[in-house]
Amino acid sequence: MRRLGCSGLTAALIAVAALLWVVHGWSGAGPNPRTLAFQVPDGATLATTARDLEKAGAIRSARTFRLFARAFGSGAGVKAGEYRLPAHISAARLLGLLQSGRTMQRLVVVPEGWPAVLVQEALEHADGLTGPAPLPPEGSVLPDSYAFGKGDTRASVAKRMQRAMRTYLAEAWAHRKPGIAVKTPAEAIVLASIVEKETGKPSERRLVAAVYGNRLKRDMPLQADPTVIYPITKGKPLGRRILASELHAKNGYNTYAERGLPKGPIANPGRASIDAVLDPAASQALYFVADGSGGHVFANTLEQHNANVAKWRAYRKEHGI
Numbered sequence: 001m002r003r004l005g006c007s008g009l010t011a012a013l014i015a016v017a018a019l020l021w022v023v024h025g026w027s028g029a030g031p032n033p034r035t036l037a038f039q040v041p042d043g044a045t046l047a048t049t050a051r052d053l054e055k056a057g058a059i060r061s062a063r064t065f066r067l068f069a070r071a072f073g074s075g076a077g078v079k080a081g082e083y084r085l086p087a088h089i090s091a092a093r094l095l096g097l098l099q100s101g102r103t104m105q106r107l108v109v110v111p112e113g114w115p116a117v118l119v120q121e122a123l124e125h126a127d128g129l130t131g132p133a134p135l136p137p138e139g140s141v142l143p144d145s146y147a148f149g150k151g152d153t154r155a156s157v158a159k160r161m162q163r164a165m166r167t168y169l170a171e172a173w174a175h176r177k178p179g180i181a182v183k184t185p186a187e188a189i190v191l192a193s194i195v196e197k198e199t200g201k202p203s204e205r206r207l208v209a210a211v212y213g214n215r216l217k218r219d220m221p222l223q224a225d226p227t228v229i230y231p232i233t234k235g236k237p238l239g240r241r242i243l244a245s246e247l248h249a250k251n252g253y254n255t256y257a258e259r260g261l262p263k264g265p266i267a268n269p270g271r272a273s274i275d276a277v278l279d280p281a282a283s284q285a286l287y288f289v290a291d292g293s294g295g296h297v298f299a300n301t302l303e304q305h306n307a308n309v310a311k312w313r314a315y316r317k318e319h320g321i
Contacts (some may be wrong), residue, residue, distance in 0.1 A: 026068045032058045036085040040078055040098060040152065049078050049098065058085050058094060069095050079103075082150040084127075105147040108157060112143040112270030113196040115235020119161070119268065123154040134158050138235070139265025141188045142168055143159040168271060176278040177226035182261075190217075190261045192269035192277045197226035201295050205276035210283040211298065222255035232265040292319075297299070 038056055040049055046069060050062035059065045073095050081103030085094065108126045110119055116138045123133035127151040136158050142165035148157050173185045182188045195208050215222055229238045231251045247256045252263035285298040287305035292315040299305040315321070 015075060026092050027073055027090050030058060030090055030094065031060055032056070032085060032087055032089065034087050037104060038083045038085050040080050040083065042080045044078055044080060053094070059091055065091055065095075068092075079218040083238070103149055105149065108146045108148065110141060110143045110146070110161065110268065112273065113193075113267045114141075114143060115199075116141070117232075117234045117236065119158075123158060124295050126154070126157075129151070129154045129157065131155055136162060139193055139268055140165055141268045143268055143270045157281035160192075165268075169274065172274050172278050177280070180278060180280065181216040182277060187261060188274065188277050189269065190265050192253075192273040193228060193267040194222070194224050194262075194275040195276055196267055196269040198224060199296065202272060204295055205272055206279065206281040207283055207285065207298055208296070209273075209289065210280040211285050211288055212286065213277075213278065213280050214286050216260065218286075219259060221257075221259050222261070224255045226266055227253045227255040227262050230262075235267050292316075 036056055036058055038053070038058065040052075044052075046066060047062075050059070050065045050069075052058045053065065054062040057298060068091055072092065076099045078098040079093075079101040081101065083102075084104040085097070089097070106126065106128050108122050108129075110122065112162070114122075116136050119132050119141050120135045123129065126148070129148060129152055131153040132155040140159070141161040144161075144164060146157055146160060169185050169189065173188065176188075182191055191209070191212060194212060195205055199205060199208050212222055224288060225242060228242050228246055228249075229235075231249070231253050232246065247254070250257045252258070253266065255262060283298070284300045287299045287302065287308075288296040289299075289305065289308050289309075289312050291297040292312065297308045297311075299308055
């Protein structure tokens, strides 16, 4: 009787130990000490993926992982792509992740007002993209954050950026305010790119758009400094003051030397600047100048504007700007 009791106890202990081993091996913390990027290639099977996971240090044993996966998994196959594996992820969570297709997303960020050359550079430097980086036409990209997977082409991401702009512009144009200065969606992008470069203050965008709209309607030159700079730097910062000779250059962009809109956009405007052009403020202002606080002061007449310019020059002198 004692022998049977001991045998029963031993069997129970073995069963408990086996259960703990299974629970620990399947649901317990995995061996990877830090977050890993793991690639499942096209056509991968559970067996090949398990071997790669063992080599990467994400699981202890490929054989055990396959055993547990068959016993406790859903039976679905793993999906190709790049995955971010958190530190010490359990085998159970790991299998679920690889079967879900929730691949790791990388981002290319295009801030509002970036010119095409900077968009191209961002695509060139994006780790994980493949192929040459195209130079998108100026004003054709909607500033935003664009997710991509490892192995995607730079050209495909650029196309998504341009498709996003076409979609947003079409929707915004359909809801434009009657009587605005621009006559086509293309003109709206050109003017929005100027508004984008002239102010980074959200509260001013519609006022800046109103000033330029009012000047266009009166056939006054826009006299926008960023349009002078664009042919020189292709939209990058100038890093110095504009030269007198540059203010007189006729190149299709200089809105001091030529009336009307420049021949094309000078940047990729964001949604807010597009919206401002299509729904400008109800203002008769024709001028604006910096006010020393990061914003601008607006004027309806040249006399008011000259007084504001004198104040700005005095401010600059006082502060050594």
